[in-house]
Amino acid sequence: MTQEKTRANTEAVHALLRADVLGGVHQPGERLKFASLCERYGASVSVIREALTRLVEQGLVESEPKIGFKVRSVSIDDLRDLTATRIDIETIALAYAIERGGVDWEADMVGAHHKLERTPMLTTDGPPRISDEWEDAHGRFHIALLDGCGSPRLLDIACSLRDAAEFYRRWSQTRDTGRDVACEHREILEATLARDSETAVERLRQHYQRTAEILETALTA
Amino acid sequence: MTQEKTRANTEAVHALLRADVLGGVHQPGERLKFASLCERYGASVSVIREALTRLVEQGLVESEPKIGFKVRSVSIDDLRDLTATRIDIETIALAYAIERGGVDWEADMVGAHHKLERTPMLTTDGPPRISDEWEDAHGRFHIALLDGCGSPRLLDIACSLRDAAEFYRRWSQTRDTGRDVACEHREILEATLARDSETAVERLRQHYQRTAEILETALTA
DNA sequence: AAGCAAGAGATTTTCGAATATTTCTAGAAT
DNA sequence: ATTCTAGAAATATTCGAAAATCTCTTGCTT
Structure with missing residues (x-):
């Protein structure tokens, strides 16, 4: 009962996902599929999508339209x-x-x-x-x-x-x-x-x- | 029949909305409500929301959670x-x-x-x-x-x-x-x-x- | 054997409705 | 008259499913 938040608003999911990307939970170059993200963060497609979109704009995630999202790769x-x-x-x-x-x-x-x-x-x-x-x-x-x-x-x-x-x-x-x-x-x-x-x-x-x-x-x- | 695009994908709507914000169609400080935007750009809430989210991250639009979006104000x-x-x-x-x-x-x-x-x-x-x-x-x-x-x-x-x-x-x-x-x-x-x-x-x-x-x-x- | 086509499966994108929240309105109490 | 509160209306947010698209497999043709 420690984490039973009924409110999974975008703000929170975005922060979580961002921390995970920054912290290396999701490796650079790794594909970020909706199915698994929805499960991991207990949120709907919409809020995952919004979080990803914001991360793209912040330069932490890359997106190819119709193909999907992936963690930005390093070089x-x-x-x-x-x-x-x-x-x-x-x-x-x-x-x-x-x-x-x-x-x-x-x-x-x-x-x-x-x-x-x-x-x-x-x-x-x-x-x-x-x-x-x-x-x-x-x-x-x-x-x-x-x-x-x-x-x-x-x-x-x-x-x-x-x-x-x-x-x-x-x-x-x-x-x-x-x-x-x-x-x-x-x-x-x-x-x-x-x-x-x-x-x-x-x-x-x-x-x-x-x-x-x-x-x-x-x-x- | 000149503009009968059945595909109102986010990319396009984002570009349109962005041009309109930059071009002054929507005044600085003006509220951007979903209802009217959906009608104007002929798109669903989801794609409007994604476009707005991106514009927020680009600093052209401001958002107050649960309240709404508005064009960034100038000073x-x-x-x-x-x-x-x-x-x-x-x-x-x-x-x-x-x-x-x-x-x-x-x-x-x-x-x-x-x-x-x-x-x-x-x-x-x-x-x-x-x-x-x-x-x-x-x-x-x-x-x-x-x-x-x-x-x-x-x-x-x-x-x-x-x-x-x-x-x-x-x-x-x-x-x-x-x-x-x-x-x-x-x-x-x-x-x-x-x-x-x-x-x-x-x-x-x-x-x-x-x-x-x-x-x-x-x-x- | 190589290349192509069709179809199944996986995945993203979009939609419209259901839900939650805020804002406005009107009426009651002080 | 002013403030407060309940309810209604407006609005944003979230959801789950339908639609569109891509990817991979399988079988067919050359």
């Missing part, structure tokens, strides 16, 4: 393009934030960073993998960094690119080869608070570049 | 944000294109520009307004400029921002106060072909800035 080329684009966009946003951000922005940023530092990165039960809580805190920190930029449109783009990146991230689970991610975050925050745009941007760039390199080796292996 | 603030973001994004893309674009890119660009120059800007029948053909050629030229950038993701973002801008554009119909748009295009092309990144980017920036200013006065008036 090295796309990963490189994504990384480069992400760096370009976030670089601009961070610079704006440093230029325009007020004290509220600073406060949120510091808060998000604090939470990130206090959240254990790896799970302790079972084989060590990056915990969902950490992923969440990590995302929030990076968004908090940009949040002072004052441009809803730019922020929105950054978020959607972050989602796309999440898609790749699960491959690199625990492959952090002697990398001090926490330190990188601390240094980015430090330069940002000091309003040192040059340094902050450069550190952010390296942060993403390193992640991408790890992902790339994981993807080729 | 000066959003126009400014949009313009600034567009300049930032296209600036990057153009710089990349100039840096990396090959001869095919050049050819497409020159071709698109030629077509733009040969397409009459204003309609001759009825009150003069900007013709759909010109709008189309105009969009294609600007996309052709960026197409050499080599980044599908960046190009995609640029296109979606262009759609958003289209949304505002219909207000400024024929308000071109002594502005030589054709000349601006020619100069942008010229600098781009000369691989003079600085100049090209600056001209593109001014091109958009001017458009935005005209739009802004039209919006406040």
Whole structure:
């Protein structure tokens, strides 16, 4: 009786399906058939279809009319393009934030960073993998960094690119080869608070570049 | 018997509805009710809903769950944000294109520009307004400029921002106060072909800035 | 043996009705 | 007069089945 929700509205199914795609429950390239999805999410064709349609528009799922839907497939080329684009966009946003951000922005940023530092990165039960809580805190920190930029449109783009990146991230689970991610975050925050745009941007760039390199080796292996 | 399509598939309805929203048939802020949309596009609730869902995800329509859909509303603030973001994004893309674009890119660009120059800007029948053909050629030229950038993701973002801008554009119909748009295009092309990144980017920036200013006065008036 | 055609099965797409929710209206109570 | 509430109307959401389409198999022809 724990999950007896009589309301299976689209919003919820969309969130669920999205989480499953992002989390790798459905593999990239995998076909998403209505029959099995309806069963899995306990919803009707209509609501599954709406959820899929939205995911297509968000770039997480692909659709061929009359043929069906499938999870978007991954490639090295796309990963490189994504990384480069992400760096370009976030670089601009961070610079704006440093230029325009007020004290509220600073406060949120510091808060998000604090939470990130206090959240254990790896799970302790079972084989060590990056915990969902950490992923969440990590995302929030990076968004908090940009949040002072004052441009809803730019922020929105950054978020959607972050989602796309999440898609790749699960491959690199625990492959952090002697990398001090926490330190990188601390240094980015430090330069940002000091309003040192040059340094902050450069550190952010390296942060993403390193992640991408790890992902790339994981993807080729 | 000219339009007796028995197939009202989603793709078509989506395109139609999108064109109508972009073209101002449905005013910003206007509610989009299923009943009237079903009648207008001769389709069932399902396909209307899918089209609307997609438009929401594309940022052209807003949705409040259980309440309904409405055309996205416009504002000066959003126009400014949009313009600034567009300049930032296209600036990057153009710089990349100039840096990396090959001869095919050049050819497409020159071709698109030629077509733009040969397409009459204003309609001759009825009150003069900007013709759909010109709008189309105009969009294609600007996309052709960026197409050499080599980044599908960046190009995609640029296109979606262009759609958003289209949304505002219909207000400024024929308000071109002594502005030589054709000349601006020619100069942008010229600098781009000369691989003079600085100049090209600056001209593109001014091109958009001017458009935005005209739009802004039209919006406040 | 290769290629083609027909048909069965699987799957997506569309429909119209049933259901759930919100919004409007009118009347009663304060 | 104003606020509140019940009911009616309008509207969005969800469902399950019918229709359309694609895919795969099987048997036939060359």
